[in-house]
Amino acid sequence: MSSRALAEVRRLERSRNHLQPGAVSAAIHLWKEYVHLPERQQWHDYEWGNVHWYCCGNPFEARALLDAVMQAISPRSARELRRIVSRIDAVLGARISP
Numbered sequence: 001m002s003s004r005a006l007a008e009v010r011r012l013e014r015s016r017n018h019l020q021p022g023a024v025s026a027a028i029h030l031w032k033e034y035v036h037l038p039e040r041q042q043w044h045d046y047e048w049g050n051v052h053w054y055c056c057g058n059p060f061e062a063r064a065l066l067d068a069v070m071q072a073i074s075p076r077s078a079r080e081l082r083r084i085v086s087r088i089d090a091v092l093g094a095r096i097s098p
Contacts, residue, residue, distance in 0.1 A: 001084065005077035012072055024069055027062035028084065034059035035092045 001009075013019045034042070066085050070078040 001077075001080045005073070005080045008073050008077045009069065009081075012069065016072075023065065024081075026057070027065045027069075028088070030057045030059050030062040031066065031085070032088050034062075035088050 009024050010021070013021050013023055063085075066081070070081050070085070073081070
């Protein structure tokens with residue numbers, strides 16, 4: 001991401017009490033890590049949940065956070081973030097579609 005977009009994300013993280021510094025990058029990392037898991041584990045986690053999500057973060061909540069951040073920042077910065085997230089989503093989409 002550009003330095004302008006990163007500065008905007010940092011400013012957003014500081015101004016919202018439900019966000020902490022680094023929350024967006026942690027959400028990207030968590031979502032990317034989940035998408036690259038084997039399908040059988042994703043299916044198991046979807047059906048039964050994962051006990052590690054309580055301590056380490058829920059990837060679905062991380063993805064929802066990314067959507068909220070894309071709505072809260074400027075269109076230009078949102079486009080940059082959307083490009084990163086869509087690449088990650090494409091990995092998951094490639095697995096799902098026949």
